[in-house]
Amino acid sequence: MSYTALHWGVYRPQVRDGRLEGMLAAEWDQDPSPIGLFLPEAIDSPSRIRRPAIRRSALENPGSHPERRGQEPFVEVSWDQALDWVAAELQRVRHQYGNQAIFGGSYGWASAGRFHHAQSQLHRFLNGFGGYVYSVDTYSLGAGRVLMPHIVAPMDWLLSQHTSWDNLAEHCELFVAFGGLPIKNAQNSPGGASDHLLRPALEQLTQAGVRFINISPLRSDLESDNSEWWPLRPGSDTAFMLALAYVLVSEGLHDEAFLERYTVGFAPFRDYLLGLSDGQPKTPDWAAPVTDIPAEHIRELARRMASSRTMINVAYGLQRARHGEQPFWMTVVLAALLGQIGLPGGGFGVGYGCMNNTGSGRKPFSGPRFSQGQNPVRDFIPVARFVDMLLNPGAPFDYNGQHLHYPDIQLIYWAGGNAFHHHQDLNQLRQAWQKPQSIIVQDQYWTAQAKHADVVLPATTALERNDIGSASSDRFMIAMKKVIEPVGEARDDYQIFCDLAQRLGFSEDFSEGRDEMDWLRYIYQDSFARAEEQNIHLPSFEDFWAEGRFEIAKPEQQTILLNDFRNDPEAHPLPTPSGRIELFSQRIADFGYADCPGHPLWLEKPAPTYPLHLISNQPKTRLHSQYDHGGYSRASKIQGREPITLNPQDAVARGIAEGDVVRVYNERGALLAGVILSQDIRPGVVQLATGAWYDPLSAKDSQTLEIHGNPNVLTEDVGASSLSQGCTAHTCYVDIERWEAELPEIKAFDPPAFYREPETAAL
Incomplete structure (x- = not known):
């Protein structure tokens, strides 16, 4: 039986007379992505x-x-x-x-x-x-990848070691999700999402009674009957986290013993948090007008987190913004204050719901x-x-x-x-x-x-x-014939x-x-030693190729992030300068960056120049821009344009109705998109997924209208900070107006013009 691994799943190609006629999802997949099913027409x-x-x-x-x-x-x-x-x-x-x-x-x-x-x-x-x-x-994780080795460990190691979903189902009581846990994002893994986990995991945790807090401008970022939606203002997550931390510290709910043994740098952070170093305590009353979350709600959540086994997760999207390092750093600080890092069901995550294999609980073997x-x-x-x-x-x-x-x-x-x-x-x-x-x-x-x-x-x-x-921490290695x-x-x-x-x-x-098959055999056999380090016993290449897949067994023990470090920090130190979690990083402080100093803090962003905050998140119908020309993605368009979601309140104020085509614009450019109205997006925010193939109206004018709905004609090209220089796509403000003129023809999927020498006329 032939399989192929695509980023969004494993499929069985259906071929007749040498032509691809269909794709069937792998029989074991619990929640297959429909993206790959539409591959034949795109090929x-x-x-x-x-x-x-x-x-x-x-x-x-x-x-x-x-x-x-x-x-x-x-x-x-x-x-x-x-x-x-x-x-x-x-x-x-x-x-x-x-x-x-x-x-x-x-x-x-x-x-x-x-x-x-x-x-x-x-x-x-x-x-x-x-x-x-x-x-x-x-682009996905620029700020996070640079920051995390300074304060905990490299991102790839952290992602492979996230506490497993089955452990969370047994031990977690409260899951606080900054940026939610969007199922659409977890359709994918770099080496192929061989068995989709997030939807079944959310169902398992919901049935186990885990309560979710979805802190996001979008209600759809977390799908659970046990979920509360807290629609805070985009970009204000760090202020919200600081206010939670203020409640924990000022009310004595933080774990002093954990901070003393497993972290460094609490004192300078505490002085900033309480306002001793800058004169501004980071109270819930200070954070309320910044976040649009009532102060009393912030206090109540901090107390719930302290009284529960709590997992705090931050999505990749939060660090794709000005000062994007800060929400990641504050996530670690909050979890350290609670003292649950390394315990079953508690601690922090930096990417649950962002790719399929995070939280799989499988061995971190990346294959050939x-x-x-x-x-x-x-x-x-x-x-x-x-x-x-x-x-x-x-x-x-x-x-x-x-x-x-x-x-x-x-x-x-x-x-x-x-x-x-x-x-x-x-x-x-x-x-x-x-x-x-x-x-x-x-x-x-x-x-x-x-x-x-x-x-x-x-x-x-x-x-x-x-x-x-083959993807790290995934279920199957696939022979792609x-x-x-x-x-x-x-x-x-x-x-x-x-x-x-x-x-x-x-x-x-x-x-x-070596030819192709020689190389496949070589890199497969070359992975044996790394497999044995994880107690994985690979079959011969010939047996693997004939079988079509190899399943990587789960470890005997459930995965708990930083469990070894918690059990013995001297025997299992972190790869940071101190060997511990760095709430204050002397190394970062010594860099002298005003836009990313030695501990997490709230840094004001430039005042908005337009009234609507644009969220350009990952699409549901494709991976990034891959197969936007396929039927699944094209079926989601409105009058051929990428859909943009507005709250009805913002639409009414602009005379816009469901299904209209609108012009979205700011100082960097303008585009056309088709309107979806929803109460599940906070007022003042619009959402337009990335990945619509760029389609400029004019090939010559560099400021021309983009007619297909690619949000990156609007996003700013500024580094997150001097530390990471990561992308800042989510710090973006726009306005919208109804498009009244004739709609230009979409040409994004057409091949270019080809020049052919004119034929010589017959004599």
Whole structure:
């Protein structure tokens, strides 16, 4: 039986006469995602890149007329011509500017397969070519990834060790969820969500009597009959947490013994909390006008948390904002004050509900890995500072205690990912995109990024190649067998890079003489030692491949985050400077950042310039922008536009009705979206999911109207702080008006124009 692992689940492809006709969810999946069921119509849609293509001016003169990207037609060429062009341009840029002028712009969600993983393939290739400028962190978790190693432990370790759902069902009494626990987000895992957990887990906890507090502008962020909705003002979570902490400390409800043994830095934080250091006690009365939560409600919740076995969770979205480190830090501080960290059913979480495998309770085994090699180039950027790098070569920037400078990039090679989805302020990105001399994009579909490239190389999808799907802390490792032939002339990323490496003189170093199946067998066998460390006994590759899957057993003991540390902090110290939880971090304080000092605190944000707070959260009908052109995502559109949710109170004030198309705008740009009205969103807040393929009305005007509903034409491109430089998409204000003019035609899913030489008239 053949399976394939996709980010949003495991499916059984249904193929007839070489054509993909359907997808069936894996028989064991408790709550399969419908996204993968709609794959067949998307695989060979008009959006598919079928042949190599080069922008006309770039074909005639590489590096010329970058301002025409996204405007002039492409010329379809042979693979040999395209690969010769790419190899020659790589050599030219390296010779003229050095490897530090090449940016490897891949992002990690391109494939659930561990070998045909576009990011790993590209980075291995560029490392073999002499190196490249790389990026660190993620748009999803930029602030959190930088902060958490300073105060507790690295994020990947924390996520793999979260207290399991079954332990929470037995021991948790109160689950306080900042940002909720949205089921739509937990459809996904990077290596494939092999068994969806969140909906069954919420049902299990609800039946066990766990009470949930959903602290979010959206009621839909937590689905449980035992849930209370507290619709606080977006961006005010840190103030709310500080007020809870004030009640715990001022009423003597905090655990002094825990703080003394397991933490450092309580005294300076306490002085700030009580107003001794700045003259402002962080009382519930202080927080009430900031959060729109009544002071008495804050007091009552703090007392409930102290009298219950309490889990405090913070969603990724809270740190995608100005000063995004602060709510994560305060989550840890609150849990430390309660003294329940390391106990069954209590403590904190930094991502329950954000991906499927968090809280699975399974062993943290990530499966096979494809080595990227070593990068000789030391220059890097935080990933969300990509446009700053292009616009400001040589300019200084701070990051995590380092004083760095932006490199001068002349060539971008992108395989997997779509900057015109995940970056902020897309109008500014369009301007920055004209700076490099050459842009190479390797992809499966004609996304906006591909349409704005110089050369485009068509890559295969997961169903058109063999691979191994495996996510850390997930249930199954999957043998992903090829089920259909590549569409058009698409080639595997690995084959493309092998052909380029051959042209550039390092073929043997890149391929090591292995073909696809040789590599699958090698990386599978290479994972044996890591599997044995987790007491996982893998079958032979031949048996695994024949069976189609391997189930990773749960540990004998339930997973409890930081349980070993609590039992013996001397024998199991944390990887922080003190070995303990750092409520005050001397290392961060020594960095001297005014926007992220040595302990968590409330930092005022700039005054809103528009009346509505825009929440651009994750979509329900796709992963990021993947398969927005598929039927499931397109069926959710309103008059072809991405839906935007408003409270009826805000709609009435603007003369807007359900189903209208509206213009959403601020100082950075404007877009069109279709209206949904709901009482389940707080007044003054609007919600527009990320991932609608970018569709500008004009190819030339950098401030043109976006007509499909991509919120990142509106979000700000500013770092969360000098510490992390993470993205701040959720610090965004807009206004809305009804669109009265004729609706422009959606062209997001159309391929670009192609130039063909005119035929010579017959004599």
